[in-house]
Amino acid sequence: MHRAVTESGHPFVEDTKRYFSAHFSPFGSYAIELALLIGALWLANQGSLTISLLYAAYTAINGVATWWLLSGKT
Numbered sequence: 831m832h833r834a835v836t837e838s839g840h841p842f843v844e845d846t847k848r849y850f851s852a853h854f855s856p857f858g859s860y861a862i863e864l865a866l867l868i869g870a871l872w873l874a875n876q877g878s879l880t881i882s883l884l885y886a887a888y889t890a891i892n893g894v895a896t897w898w899l900l901s902g903k904t
Contacts, residue, residue, distance in 0.1 A: 831896050832863055840899050 835843055836859065850858040870885035 831892065832860065835896050835899055838899055843899065 836847065854861065870881055873881040874885070
C-alpha cells in the first residue's frame with residue numbers, strides 16, 4: 831500500500847516525498863512507517879489493547895486514503 835501511493839505520481843504525494851527527501855533521505859517515509867509498526871507491535875505485545883486499536887484505526891485510515899489517491903477521487 832505504501833509503495834503504491836509513493837509511486838502514484840499524485841501532486842500531494844510528490845510534494846510530501848520532496849519534503850521527506852530533504853529532511854529524512856529518500857526512504858525516510860518507509861523508516862517512519864517501520865518505526866510506527868515496531869512501536870505498535872511492541873506495545874501490543876505488552877498487552878496494550880488501546881495501542882492495537884489505534885494502530886488498526888491508523889491502518890484503516892491509510893487504506894481509505896490510499897483508495898482515494900489511487901482511484902482519482904482527490
